[in-house]
Amino acid sequence: MVTVVETRALTKRYGRHVAVQNIGLQVQRGSVFGLIGPNGAGKTTVLRMLVDIIRPTAGELSVLGETPRRAGAAMRRRIGYLPGDVNLTDRVSGRMFLQHIAQLSGVVAEHKIDQLAERLELDMTRPVRDLSKGNRQKLGLIQAFMHEPELLILDEPTSGLDPLMQREFLAMVREASSVGQTIVLSSHILSEIQHAADDVAVLAQGRLVAHGDVASLRLTSVARLGAVIADTDALTLHTRMQALEQLEDVHIHPTPDDRIHRLTATIRGDMDPVVKALATFQIRDLTVEEPDLEESIIDLYARTK
Amino acid sequence: MTHANPQTAGPTTVGRVFLRLVFDGWRGMFGWIIGIAAVLGLYLPLYPSIASDQMTELINNLPTELVEVLGYEDVVTGAGYTQATFFGLLGYVLIAIAATAWGAAFIAGTEETGRLELTLAHAVGRVQYATESLAALLAKLLMLALVVYLMIWALNDPSELDLSAANLLAVTIAWASLGLLSGTAALAVGALSGRRLWAIAAGAGVAVLGYLFDAVGSTNDDLQWLYDLSPYHWAYGNSPLAQGFDWAGLALLWGLCAVFIALTIYGLARRDILG
Known part of the structure; x- marks a missing residue:
């Protein structure tokens, strides 16, 4: 080199x-x-x-x-x-x-x-x-x-x-x-x-x-989490997700079925506890979007301030 | 790897900046030559009708202070007339403006457009750029001087000016040196500051102050010390068109030019180029 x-x-x-x-x-x-x-x-x-x-x-x-x-x-x-x-x-x-x-x-x-x-x-x-x-x-x-x-x-x-x-x-x-x-x-x-x-x-x-x-x-940056969770009530799901320090911007969106909820959040740091917590619910759909660099940079700016 | 030629070698860049600065401005140069030729062609042929006894009488009746400020003491001689109408006034204004414009453009002007950054990022050194800018300024002024000399010499007989070739050379060089002073002042301030407006102010300031000190110094014996501060007076104080070369005056002019040249090289070599 x-x-x-x-x-x-x-x-x-x-x-x-x-x-x-x-x-x-x-x-x-x-x-x-x-x-x-x-x-x-x-x-x-x-x-x-x-x-x-x-x-x-x-x-x-x-x-x-x-x-x-x-x-x-x-x-x-x-x-x-x-x-x-x-x-x-x-x-x-x-x-x-x-x-x-x-x-x-x-x-x-x-x-x-x-x-x-x-x-x-x-x-x-x-x-x-x-x-x-x-x-x-x-x-x-x-x-x-x-x-x-x-x-x-x-x-x-x-x-x-x-x-x-x-x-x-x-x-x-x-x-x-x-x-x-x-x-x-x-x-x-x-x-x-x-x-x-x-x-x-x-x-x-x-x-x-x-x-x-x-x-x-x-890798050092953030990922977007999206999940559809069934067979639970919104409060339980929200409480459980809020407790995870890796998640930010946690939102529970209602669906026509009041036992099914759509969850969105930002994952920062280790993925493992998040997946394990989700696994205790019934998962209908799960997406973890790789962040584009733009989000990473915005995140980096935020952290340096 | 196919790319295996570390290019430390290459064609020499010496003289390239000089040639660009001289030739890229040919339109402007053409304009200055037309302007100078027009002024000379309008004024000098009028001399035979002015060199009359009535004119002498008229000048004698004017207040002496006014005559001295205008430099019209000897306006009824060919040398005095050429000095008063061209070298001392309009010619002075023209060369001061031309030299200031060039001096301000070569460094500060190119710097403001970003062109200097591009040039200096290639194989051109700072000292080289400053030196070639000075050479380009000098070359352009010498071109104007040549035009003036030839044009006046051509009008000498038809306009009955009765000038001597040697004295004409002496005054043309003094005139071009005044241009060089304004031009190097503009270059130096441009090289030190990178700002075109400041460079123009410097070149114009040197020309205006030189003229004012000479004019004010001529009105009163107590103010004659102002002559010592006036480049205009250094150049013309001993009437080179009538008396020939004034080496002491030229030495002062060139000495001050040398100071500006040193400042130009020092300024550009040590400073950050502005974006």
């Missing part, structure tokens, strides 16, 4: 305002690493520090084995970077724009720009400043991918892309990862991370609130 990005106790303060505090991350070569959190959580701040656009206040930072501040321009040839806000006002055509950027980056293989533009369905003959938000985003993606960098750092890469293009982008990410390129991307749209990322770090208010592979993140 080769670590491509590593941060230790990474902190960025602006005067008294703390943008990012005590972040420790590790990104392995060839992996897709997702940084998620709401706007203002510090995602962009972390990504900008990786390419030396801003400098850490404290902590250690290593990218491709070097310190961004000291490594300078040569290190950034090996990186493809998509800024969070691609606000381009150039009069030149998309193709010219990309050719100009190519002169500032690593070697761009012949036809690479055309291939990427074709894939993302971008018309490169139009002036950059006349492009829609989505098409500017495509330009931003092309300039990040075109020199086939070892490390891709993409800030909100799918913003402005329609669902079809989002899927194409995710395919590009998987392909890049399969040939050994490392991808760090940020998002506040969780489904994007869910399908693309091997590892996820969750940021909230500048702090790291969770960190791990996508599967394990779900």
Whole structure:
């Protein structure tokens, strides 16, 4: 395993305002690493520090084995970077724009720009400043991918892309990862991370609130319970369920039959006592919904407050 | 793994930022050249009709303070007329605005649109970007200076200005240096703050204060110390179009430019880029 990005106790303060505090991350070569959190959580701040656009206040930072501040321009040839806000006002055509950027980056293989533009369905003959938000985003993606960098750092890469293009982008990410390129991307749209990322770090208010592979993140979280229970009265069922510390938001819904009740609740933590308690009743139907990441994140935010 | 080329190598990026800044603004450059040519083409051909005895008499009858503020003491000589109408007034305004606009756009302007972030995330260093911005500013000012020099020289005989080629060169360089001062002031404040409006205020402020100190200093002997603070006076105080190069004045101008240049490089190299 080769670590491509590593941060230790990474902190960025602006005067008294703390943008990012005590972040420790590790990104392995060839992996897709997702940084998620709401706007203002510090995602962009972390990504900008990786390419030396801003400098850490404290902590250690290593990218491709070097310190961004000291490594300078040569290190950034090996990186493809998509800024969070691609606000381009150039009069030149998309193709010219990309050719100009190519002169500032690593070697761009012949036809690479055309291939990427074709894939993302971008018309490169139009002036950059006349492009829609989505098409500017495509330009931003092309300039990040075109020199086939070892490390891709993409800030909100799918913003402005329609669902079809989002899927194409995710395919590009998987392909890049399969040939050994490392991808760090940020998002506040969780489904994007869910399908693309091997590892996820969750940021909230500048702090790291969770960190791990996508599967394990779900385990630590909540599940939705739904059950239809027969042959009991509502009070008994309610009392019994309320007593379980693993259950929250317990609701008993009446049905036309007053001996049958529909139960909904949120399971937090260990599943076993819940199932055993339910088993003492007659169960007509039972569903335990795997939480989507969104619920997990909301749950994580709540717990960090 | 098919991806086995760690790209530490690549084409050099030296000069790329310079070329983009110079060529992407060709429309603006064209506009400035038209403007300057229009001013010169309107004013200079009028000289033969102004250089008359009546004009001398009129100037003599005006309050001396007014004449001095306007710089019209020698307006009846070709050199005095060219200085008073172009280099000292409209030409000064034009180059101060152009240089300030460029100086503010190259760093603070690109930073505000997010373009600087994109450029600096590639293989371009901070010091490199600052240096190439300065070079682009200098190149554009030299282009304007060349146009002014050639245009005035072309009008010299038809307009009976009787200017010397060497003195014309001296004043054109002094004029371009005043532009460089406003431009580097805008660059420096842009590089230190990242804010385009502050950069514009700095470039314009240097130009306006320089002119005011010179004008106020000329009204009263007790206020002549203001001359020492006026870049405008450093450039034009010894009438380079009549007297030739004033190296002491130019040294002061270039010295202050050097301070702004150092601040530009220092500012951009040490600071966070704003989003």
